[in-house]
Amino acid sequence: MNIQKVGPDRLRIQLDPKDLDKYDLDYYSISKESPGTRRLLKEILSEAQKNGFSTQRCKLLLEVLPGKNSGCVIYITKSHCEAMEQHINSNSFRRKGSYVFSCESLEDAISAIGHFADFPDLPIQSSALYCFNNKYYLIFSPVILGLDRDRLAALLAALSEYGSAENCSSVYEAMLEEHGTVIIKTRAIENFIRYFHY
Template sequence: MKIERLGQDKIRIFLTFDDLLERGIQKDDMWREIPKVHELFSEMMDQAYSELGFDANGPLAVEVIAMPAQGMVVIVTRGKINISSDGSQMDEEDADEDMYEMEVTLESSDTIMYSFRDFEDVISAAKQLKASRLTEEGKLYSYHGRWILAFDATSSEAPLQNALIAVLAEYGEATSVTSAVLEEYGKAIMPSDAVRELCNHFSS
């Protein structure tokens, strides 16, 4: 579980599928109201407080984005003021500390994304993907000093996706960056057919 601050009132939590399995939670469970999911959220908020000093009191907007290869990205935004149903501000002692007032949004992403520290690893991954005849597509981005390869998961069947992920995981690592963040803040180096372009430009 990785937690990072996006702003004074916003954090991003990255849960790998291993994080979920360790807690006996399946991917589809995140869409259900079950005790394990509530326990996981409480654990996330405790860790956010201990690592970042992020206090989860008051209303929270929680966005859960399921990603096909990486796991789950949970974005938590804290409200400014705790408002009661009659419109008045609640006192701290009136709020049940064990209860979170949440508005939860659930989304699913169809993009497989892996991050690479070294450009040589990007080239190696691309050559392996082409040699294995897995894909010649993809997009290459530069984001915060890292290289990110992104692939549309809807264009391939599950076994092909798994093989694609296995190659990418050999050279890079799963990233918590979402497609929307990449589009807005990343720089598109190769907006299409990245694997083919990389192999053409850097053939040995």
């Protein structure tokens, strides 16, 4: 278990499969209802407190992301007051307008990206393609100004033929940047359309 303080109010915990086995957990079974999760968090917070990370009178936000080799990464963020809690609940850890599309093969990713050419009225502000645990992840951010939500819904439906698309948090994107293999870091959609679709 590797506990790292990444800010005055935030911890990053790297867990390998042995750490999870100790608590009879895996990435999918971590939840607030799980006794193993409660034991794990008790140990994490006990260790963190020795290094000055106090959680007294704080509410905690937990984010769990898949890690390498069947491990996982947990982010723990504490809030001190109602205003901070409202900030968290209003998606402060979500990049507004960012989505992640995941699929099983590069061929599926290329086919899905081809659908963006059918929606020229939805300009893309940024996009990147990663490979992680033998899956492909396309992160993209449409231009928010004047965004047609119905057209965006139609695009997401077209992408679902090849995989799944959902809102993307900044933490999830950071995890892919840190642990995934970069296929194309910037303007992935434009580059793939240019070379694979005519």
